[in-house]
Structure formats: structure tokens, C-alpha cells
Amino acid sequence: MIYNQQEFEIRMEWGLKGVEMFAPVSDVMIIVDVLSFSTCVDIATQRGAVIYPYRWKDESAIAYAKTVGAELADFKRKFTDGFSLSPTSLCTIQSGTKLVLSSPNGATLSLSTGNIPTLCGSLRNAKAVAACAKTFGKRISIIAAGEQWPDKSLRVSFEDAVGAGAVISYVEGKLSPESKASLAVFESSKESLLSDIKKCSSGKELIDRGFEKDIILACDFNASENVPVLEGGCFYKRFLDKTAIS
Template sequence: MSATDSSGIDPAHRQTASAVRLEWGPTGAGAVAAGCDVAVVVDVLSFTTTLTVALDLGITVLPYAWKDSRAEAYAAERDAVLAVGRLEARQWRAGVSLSPASLAALGPDHGIERIVLPSPNGSAISFALRDSGCTVVGASLRNALAVGAWVASQVESGALVAVVPAGERWSDGSLRPSVEDLWGAGAVLSSLGRLVDMSSWSPEARAAATAYDAVRATIKDELIACASGAELVDKGFASDVWIAAETGVSEVVPVLTDDAFGDATRE
């Protein structure tokens, strides 16, 4: 076996022989995004889904680390509304939360320009990657086709790409790879694979595309039935799962510039 590098990661796990790579969670993001030009972060339930809903409404999104006591001050300094967790929003009757349904309910006359949207997975990973030197993109099932097309244009220009399904967390804080993020990553990669040659991709990236293609026709039912979807339904957030399952309905391509996500298609 090859020796680990200074970060403790075996070089093989960086997938550097591949032009398109895939690895899970924050540690995986740091491993495969190093040296890449584009990093696509996928957190279907729900950061990147909520991100697409916000951008469709013309709201700029600032990612932030989860449960950071400085989040309120961070939002105030940037003249932004701080979104809270779903359960907190229900308890406090707050209007803006990580729930995509909470944003969708605002309607077009919401009057909100910027939100700070913390999450323990997709948002935290995006926040951590913002100074990595690669372009950070947010993808979900809702905008997978648009992101796939945008990434294809980057690949055709020679870009190296890392796709990062965020995953969830067990109660002890360890990573729980989640099938909804595998499907979300796979939806982007399946779209991309119809536009560019897949022969230089890592097996991990090709496997994600195959996993999505296997459930493409029944993705709504699969998303509701998977563990993360069932958990949200049981907690009264079925509408979040329905919105997350709306595959290909959004044309936004969220790109992180400095500290905020904006839509690359409007630039």
C-alpha cells in the first residue's frame, strides 16, 4: 500500500488519475477536491434543494457552518436573514429555515435579498471549500440537468471535477452515507455523461451515475421511502421531500463566489 500524505490520506483516495471524481462528506471533499477546478456539492435533503429554491426566488444564499454561535453576527454583518433548522422554525414560528418548503411558501413578493443558510452537511462542506481554489457548485435533483450541462462546458475546457455527496450524520457525529445524495450526485453525473466522454472518470463517479439511472423512473417514490425521506415524513416535513424530488425543474446553477451563492446562468 502507498504511504499517506501529510494530511493522513492515502494518495489513491484522492482519485488523481481521474478527470471526474467522487467522494463522501467533508473529509472526502478535502481529499478529492484538492487540485480540482470544480467541486459539486450535493445535499438533497436539504441544503442544496433549499439553495435552488432560494435562487429561483432571486435570493442570494450564504453558506455557513452548522450550530456556530457566530452565525447570527455573521448574518447581521452581511445584511442577511439567518435561516434556522426545521424544528427550530416550527418551535419559534420562524419564517425562513433549512426547509425548502419554508422558502417556497414565501412567494415572489418575499422582500428577502440574502439569507445565511447553515446546515451540518452541504452548507458546512461548501463553506469549508470556498477557499480551496476550486469553483464550488451546489446541486440537487431539482437542478441536476442544468448543473450537468454547465459542468460539461467546464470539462470540455479541460477542468477537473470533484463531486461530493454530503451524506448525513449519525447521532455520534460520524458520517452516514445517504442514498438520496448518491442519487443526486448520480443525476448530475448521468446528465454530464450524456454530454462528455466518461472513460476518464473514477469508478466511484461512474457508479453514482448508474445508481441514479436505476431509479430515474421512480425517484419520487424512492426518495420518500429511503431512510432520510421517511425520517422527514415522520417528523411532518413530507413537503420538503416532495420538493426535493422535483427532478430537473430548476435551471439555476449555484456558484459560490466569495461568501455567497449566485446563479451562474444570470451572470
């Protein structure tokens, strides 16, 4: 298959088509959605919460949350009065909390990997996730989520190219040209991550909406040693004692 980069050990691609193309030839997949699904998942699971990714922001999410006995994060990004797709809103989440987090990008990709081991990567935990990925095998696929244009088509995003490149910088193996390109983007910005991401399109949008703190949290490079692992439809902190989750 021309597009699956299978002759390389380290592969990088964008969006749902990338997941579909890589899953059959991967030992592990890493989903990168820096602003903000991956950052939210890292912060929440690091604190001992369990995150149930969900594709849609509609009434079906309410029903799903009830079936798994979880709270439902607000569809509207906010950092007060409950949880949402704002990393800031999750900084005080309690251990054992079960939370459904709806996201058309990161959540959708996470739920599309089938039975392939799936990790959630970000700038916050790039080194830790890369180290964990190596334990599953040599065929490591990094999927950058990107964003959506108003017509729902994929918008390639600077922050996810950087995030994917950050993970790639810590893995070993033969890199595809796509992986090399993402790595080069990261290398060009690693000394100015916060500044560059604030200036990119996604960053400017969040700042305009009052969520600059979310960007600061997302750019806290390697601040976390947490590795969120998808198992049974939800992300857990790796090695979490699941008997503590009611």
C-alpha cells in the same frame, strides 16, 4: 495520491474528507445535499435570493448574519413563520433577500472547497449544473454530503448517492468506479425517484416529522435550470445582476 481518483476526469466521493482530497486536483466541485441544503439553495437562488452557507447552528450564526447584513434562517426545520432548512419555507422568498443558511453538511462542505469553483447540485437542477460544470474544465468532482449519525460520524445517504448520480449522468469524461457506482444507483431509481426517496431512511425521517412536501420538492427532477455558484462566501444564481442586491 491513491484516494483522489485523479486518473479519472469524473470523480465522486463523500463528505469533508472527499472535499479535502479532491480540491487540489479539481477544476470544479459540485456539492450535493438533496435533503435539504442543495434543494434549499436552488429554490432560493432561482428566485433571486442570495444564500450565505454557515457551518454552525449556534450564537455565532447570529453574529455572522449581522456582519453580512442578512437574515438568519431558523435552526429548526419548519415551513411556516419564516425561513428554515425546509425547501417549502423558501418557495416565496423575495428576490434580493440575503439569507444565512446553517447546515452541518452541505454548508460545511461548500465552505471547504477553497478557491475551486463550487456549484450546488440537486435532483432539481442536475442537468443544468452538469452543463455549467463543463465550462470550468474536464476535472469535475461531485461530493455527496451524506448525513450524520448521533455521534457526528458520516452516514452515507441514499438520496445523495442518487443526486450525485443524477449529475454524473449528464457529464462527459472518464468515470471513476465511485462515479460509476453512484450513476448506477441513480439509473436504478430514476423512474421511481420520489417513491424510493420517500422510503429511504432520510425520507422516512422527514415524513415522520411532517415534511413530506420537502421531499416532493427535492425530487422534482430537472424542474430547475438554475445554477447556484459560490462566490465571496455566498451562493448566487448564475448570471444574477448583483447590483440589485442591497
